[in-house]
Amino acid sequence: MVTSIQSIVLVTPVWNDSARLEVFGHELAQTFAAAAMPIRWIIADDGSKASERMRYSKLLRRFQAIYPNIELMHFSPRSCKGGAVYGAWNQCPNSDYLAFVDGDGAVCPDAVIRLLRRVVEAGGSSGVIGVRAHGGRLAVRRTLLRALSYYLFRFLVRKIVKLDSSDTQCGAKAFPARQYREISDRLFEQGFVFDVELLLAFQQAGVDIQEMDIPWQEIAGSRVNLMRDSRQMLAGLFRIRRRSKSGVYDHV
Template sequence: MSQPGQPASASADSSEVFLTVVVPVYNEAFRIPSALQQILEYLERRPEACEVLVVDDGSTDNTAELVEKVSRATRAVRLLRHPVNSGKGFAVRTGMLNACGEYLLFTDADLSSPMTEADRLLEPLKSGYDVVIGSRALKPEWISPRQPLLREASGRAFNFLARSIASLDFRDTQCGFKAFRRQAAREIFSRQAIRGFAFDVEILYLARKLGYRTLEVPVHWGNDARTKVHPFRDGPRMVADLLRIRWNDWAGKYRSQESEPRA
């Protein structure tokens, strides 16, 4: 088992791995076995060598043990662990900086976007794009089931603020289904500072700032009522983090790469 802050383990040779699927998890014991099964079924249908990198963000249940059980059965699954819960953004950062694939994709453990949707992101990457993000906003009719009205309205409000404050033109910054060329991921995530749910906006801001070719594509998506994002609890901090992105840029914190992820 690898530890955060260390290079990717020898269990996966970066010269051979086509795709790494990064899955950040926190207390996901109730669904991680099914999620891994679905991801592995998708990867097994691909002709290339692929891997799954699960980042356990300080879970207090037996999530890590369940992932370890799968990793003992297949070398295609690796596990990184944070000793304490540090935020989804930090977990994704750890995974992306330790991934071995030529292409890197992160997805939520609930698989709101089915793994079969990954092809919609990978094809543009193979044709020359550096960052491709899934979007619920481009084809709302592909959302089933839909979110509750309050959550949908709060999501739209945050996306409006994100576009305004960070000067982004993406219709949906928060869909947890994004893919990167490895070099772009290294440059972007090594500069990432936001650890919470607003990290998506920061990495898109950095992608544009660094001049990477970006594309937003529609994906099928289904609401999971067990989401860990709560508008009233997380909303104020996420808005504050939008302002922090602008401050970080003004203060020059995005000019040079930071060190490998810290636990």
């Protein structure tokens, strides 16, 4: 049992997606209850419609019956995934570790626990990010188009932003809270590329980032539109590069 840590804050950003959270959240609550770790789980609702907010409140009560240390934060208007994650993290000034996991269930609860244990074992010196490994009991075969887009985006991240990461977009990451607070005022992206900016800011600050292979499965029902969102992500990479060249992320 981990006893020397004040708290681990894990945020799950959601947006009009209570159906998928219902399954994953139940499993995650059960895993947290058995893990004997000081995890504060925050479900961060990023501007969902009123009917979804009510469903999240009902789910919260069901999850709390299994694992009490769960809360729901509503953010409005919608700020996108990164905005919800940062909004929740910034309301936890006394935490020792900050993490997030997507609510679709692509990353299994056991992998989430392993990720959190590993960042704790690093003793505050390193962040840990999940690197997707295909497979799992609910695996959905990735289409050729999505596979190509994954490798293309990784190439563009390395080429445009100069960030050498195996997988910037996996929805499971954990960091020492103190090191996040030192760079939080340099973070501007809130959409799909917020992970890229976050990792680059850590890199520029000299923070070690460990990569951990995790089981991962593509979940049907993704809202990502490859044509529309790819343009937005590319524009975001160029914004990050401009800031990087102007010294925004330089360690002071």
